[in-house]
Amino acid sequence: MIDIKNIKKKFKEKEVLKGINFDVKEEEKFVILGENGAGKSTLFYILTKVYNPDEGEIKIKKGKKLLGFVEEPQFMKNMNAYENIKYITSSIYKKINKESMDKYLKITGIQQHAKKKVGKYSTGMKKRLAVSILLLIDPDIYIFDEPTEGLDPIERKNFIKLMEDLKERGKSIIISTHVLSEAKEMADRVGILHDGKIKKILSKDEFKKNDEYIIYTETQKYPEWLEYKIEEGKTIIKSNNIIQTLKKLTQYGVRIKDIEKNTSILEKTFIKISSGDGKND
Numbered sequence: 001m002i003d004i005k006n007i008k009k010k011f012k013e014k015e016v017l018k019g020i021n022f023d024v025k026e027e028e029k030f031v032i033l034g035e036n037g038a039g040k041s042t043l044f045y046i047l048t049k050v051y052n053p054d055e056g057e058i059k060i061k062k063g064k065k066l067l068g069f070v071e072e073p074q075f076m077k078n079m080n081a082y083e084n085i086k087y088i089t090s091s092i093y094k095k096i097n098k099e100s101m102d103k104y105l106k107i108t109g110i111q112q113h114a115k116k117k118v119g120k121y122s123t124g125m126k127k128r129l130a131v132s133i134l135l136l137i138d139p140d141i142y143i144f145d146e147p148t149e150g151l152d153p154i155e156r157k158n159f160i161k162l163m164e165d166l167k168e169r170g171k172s173i174i175i176s177t178h179v180l181s182e183a184k185e186m187a188d189r190v191g192i193l194h195d196g197k198i199k200k201i202l203s204k205d206e207f208k209k210n211d212e213y214i215i216y217t218e219t220q221k222y223p224e225w226l227e228y229k230i231e232e233g234k235t236i237i238k239s240n241n242i243i244q245t246l247k248k249l250t251q252y253g254v255r256i257k258d259i260e261k262n263t264s265i266l267e268k269t270f271i272k273i274s275s276g277d278g279k280n281d
């Protein structure tokens with residue numbers, strides 16, 4: 001659906017993006033994970049055509065549309081949500097009825113505040129209004145810059161569900177975050193952005209299947225079916241369903257004293273890359 005090739009961007013002498021490469025398919029959620037200042041917003045400003053890149057190109061499948069807001073759109077503080085939607089979409093829609101606006105305001109849970117002036121909205125509410133507008137316009141490629149920032153846990157959960165729904169409708173979704181657990185929860189693939197490059201791309205298969213746990217047991221005698229290794233005296237097991245595995249181990253006679261989640265592959269890779277220890281592409 002979208003192919004990003006060798007994007008470079010400098011601000012004066014500062015090279016912020018040094019050659020970004022990745023593609024996003026239909027029905028795919030691609031998360032850009034990077035620490036603060038890694039260049040996520042710069043990349044998104046380029047994707048949404050606010051900035052031009054110095055080099056590189058963005059190829060979008062013919063006839064497909066990309067849309068997203070980096071930070072929030074410029075809402076009018078003295079207007080309510082309906083008036084803002086009409087104002088922001090005026091170049092696309094000549095007329096827009098209240099029912100269609102309500103439909104999307106409802107999905108993001110902001111409808112009950114729709115008559116309030118947007119100047120009185122919290123960050124989370126403004127984010128949800130921005131998402132309502134995106135849903136209303138319904139592009140093929142959605143861009144979400146740090147979308148869960150300022151959302152409470154329920155709003156966050158709803159947002160993650162919404163991403164899944166968009167994916168099921170065949171959309172391509174590009175999301176940025178600096179929160180590792182969210183990348184893991186939302187992504188089909190994660191691209192780790194560091195030092196102006198996507199240093200590594202990991203797929204869900206790679207980072208979800210490899211859930212590892214450290215188990216503390218009375219003896220280190222285990223059944224043959226258990227996938228395990230012993231590192232520094234600790235037994236590390238792999239499991240996709242830890243409750244089931246623990247139950248089976250107990251039935252086998254292993255006495256488990258404690259259990260702890262091992263650092264995930266995604267976490268290990270992110271820490272390694274962010275600490276400057278990652279390989280260059």
Ligand SMILES: Nc1ncnc2c1ncn2[C@@H]1O[C@H](COP(=O)(O)OP(=O)(O)OP(=O)(O)O)[C@@H](O)[C@H]1O
Nearest residue numbers: 011014016034035036037038039040041042043178
């Ligand atoms: N318009 C600009 N002029 C000069 N430097 C800029 C400009 N925009 C961004 N930068 C610099 O580029 C670097 C990357 O910034 P960017 O906002 O893209 O990072 P980010 O990954 O989105 O960070 P955060 O998660 O903190 O928003 C920073 O060092 C920033 O100071």
